[in-house]
Amino acid sequence: MKTINIFILFIVVAMAQLFVPAQMIFNKESIIKSGVAYKFKTQPVDPSDPFRGKYINLNYELNAFVTNDSVWERHDKVYVYLESDSLGFAKVNDISKRPLNLAKDHIIADVNWYNSNDKKLNFNLPFNRYYMEETKAYDAEVAVRQNERDSLPNTTYALVYVKDGEAVLNDVVINEISIKDYVEKDD
Amino acid sequence: MNSKIQTDIEELVAQRVISVDVASDIERYYSSKKSDAPNRLFTVFAVLGSTLVGLGIILILAHNWDDFSRSIKTIFAFAPLVIGQLIIGFSILKKKSATWLEGSGVFLFFAVGASMALVSQIYNIPGNFSSYLLTWILLCLPLVYLLKSNALAILHIAFTTSYACSFGYFDGNDTPWFYLLLLVLVLPYYYQLLKQKKEHNITSVFNWLVPLSVIIVLGAFVERSATLGFLMYVILFGLLYNIGKLPYFDNQKLRRNGYLILGSLGTVCMLLITSFEWLWNDILRDNFLFNSQEFYVVLVLLILTLGVLGYTYFKKWIEGFNLFQYVFILFTIIFFIGWSNSFTSLVLINLLILALGVIAIKIGADKFHFGVLNYGLLIITALIVCRFFDTDMSFVVRGLLFVSVGVGFFLTNYIMLKKQKLNSNNKK
Structure with a gap:
């Protein structure tokens, strides 16, 4: 050639x-x-990735919804339609296997399992990783745990922008302070 | 030139075995032969250097520098990528040496990974590890052909294997069908190496790497029926052995023939594993699924292997009977017999391993190859050791067996050594 x-x-x-x-x-x-900003209440834990560095894994409180549709396979896609509650935190309006004609923002989550006892579908939200500077990831997990002990109810949330079914996790906030700054303040 | 040869020549001159003229002729011959050697060494160092620098950049970026703003991080994400691309563009246009292309190609490979990793960090994109690897591999595949780079082809196979493992074994129980595509895409490059650089060391690296990769990944194609996984692997090793027996590979040095060695070792290991009774008891408990993915994989592998064997037969390349080439057929039959009668299968498998050991000893003795001879003895020893765990032999019998195998090791090697000496004396 x-x-x-x-x-x-x-x-x-x-x-x-x-x-x-x-x-x-x-x-x-x-x-x-x-996109529209939503707040998801969450709990972080800290693992790491060989190429992309340290991140905290976020366990969301919003991870299930009652539905009568019981035929779900693990790792199916589920359309989760969102709205905000009176305190400004995200909650589920409706879920579906196919897109619905609703005037609500939606995200596409990953089905975890269907609990036929309380008819709840458990799912994983697609933005459960928050990358942090390697020295801060573990401190962040500790800080959140401490904050939980000190204050009730849980005030840690993830700030997520949603547009056309896609989402970007922009920040994790503890007591209205970004987790990056919160960890530094602790030092 | 090799310093050992140099000292030998000096000694020969000192002892007046060769004249000074002959010595300088020999020296000139060696130095003309090795003229490209430093260049090759330099290529190896260039590749190693670029790999380390590339991985270093990935690690530095993985620190996740919080103090930098998003836009500065974005610039960092693209900087190594653009630098790598500029160096390669320059190397292509200026027709730089293979060393340049190999080194800069490897650097760009890691720069692509680093830049995608950093963007994932900036925007907290979760995306699982296997899909990240897949995008990375696909973006760098064309470079293998454009730069004709061996190092990139090796990286491609290594990362493809890693992708298949992470997709098939770790991320979930899915089948990594993309692995097949990725492997097929690099085969034309491998074929060219086989055709044009048959004797080069780099080709034998691929002769080992390709079968190893397939062996590692095949298990990921097992979905539910682990039972058929055993059969799958025995047939795969049969396929590798039969490929290794094609004259193209068989006529080369044994250490260049990864297919033959891996095929043979794998076959013996699988047979030894399946020669245990508890395994068959477990297998029999499992339901056999004819309409399963595993069954179709077994079928495809069987057809392929029979195809290779048939082709060898058709071309009249088979010299004499070599049981290793047919083990996969025998095992398939034994495997299905085991469904109704596991005892018969166990006896047959033990006999088969014994026969393989004896045949390896015979091949070794015929070819005067001590390695193969002792391999045969090792197979028999392994069989005896395995039977120690699940038979109720008396200690005296076990002891006698071990003594006789030990004596066998000694005697066969001794006889062959004597024969070899006799042969060389006759030749003189």
Whole structure:
């Protein structure tokens, strides 16, 4: 193959390599700019990933909804329609296997299991990772646990922007302070 | 030139075995032969260096620097990627050496991973590990062909294997069908190596890497029926052995033939595992599923292996009877007999292992290959050791068995050594 042809093909590959992360960024930025913000009450624990570093795993209080539809397989997609309660925290309006014609924001969650006793469908929200500076991830978990002991009810929540079924986890907040700053304040 | 050869030549000159002229001729021959060696060494160091730098960048970025704003982090995400691309573009246009292309290719490979990882961090994208690896591998695959880079092809196979493991074994119990596609996509490159660089060391690296990768991943294709997994693996090892027996691979040095060695070792290991009674009791408890994914995988592997064997037969490449080539057929039959009568299967498998040991000894003796000879003896020893765990033999019988195998080791090696000496004396 001629050098110039190889070079042209390489440019195409290079564009693709640039396009994938760039597209991820544009997509997420547009959600943050024009999406609706919801607060999800949560509890963090800290694992890590070999390439992407430390993150805290978020266990959400909002993880189930009562439904009469009992045919669910693990890892099915479920459309979760959201609204805010009187305190401003997110709650489920409705769930469905297919998109519904509702004037509500929705996210697509992952089915965990169906509890036929209390007819609840348990699901995992698709934004359960919050990346943190490696020295802060463990402190964050401890801080949240301490805060839970000191104050009732749970005041830790994740700030999530939602638009057209996609979501971006923007921040985790303890007592109205971003968890990054909260950990520093503790030191 | 090798320093040992250098000292040997000096000694030969000093002892007046060869003249000074001959010595300088020999030296000139070796130095002309090794002219490309430092270049190759440099390539290896370039690849290692780029790998370390690339991984280092990933780790530094994984610290998640909180003090930087989102836009600065974004610039960091793209900087290594763009630098890597510029270096490669420059290398292509200036027709730089393979060392450049290999080194910068590896750097770009890791830069792609780093940039996607950092974007995932900035926006807290959960995406599981296997889908992240898949995107990464696909984005770098064309580089293997554009740069004709061995290092990238090796990375491709290694990361593809890692993807299949994380998808099939760790993230859930799904079947990594994409693995097959990714492997097929790199095969043309491997085929070119086999055709054009048959004698190169790099080709034998692939001769080991490709079968190893398949062996590691095959288990992920087991969905429910673990029972059929055993049969799957025995047939896969049969396939590898028969590929290793194709004249192309068989005529090369044994250490270059990963197919043959892995196929043979794997077959013996699987047979030893299935020669235990408790395993068959467990297998029989499992329901057999004809209409399962495992059954179809077994079927495809069986057809492939029979195809390779048939082709070898058709081309008249088979010299004499070598039981190792047919073990997969015999085992398949024994496996199904075991469904109704596990005792018969157990006896047959034990006999089969014994026969394989004897045949390996015979092959070793015929070829004067001490490695193969002792491999055969090891197979028999392993069989005896395994039977120690589940038979009620008296200690005297066990002791006698061990003594006789030990004597066998000694005698066979001794006889062969003598024969070899006799042969070399006759030749003189």
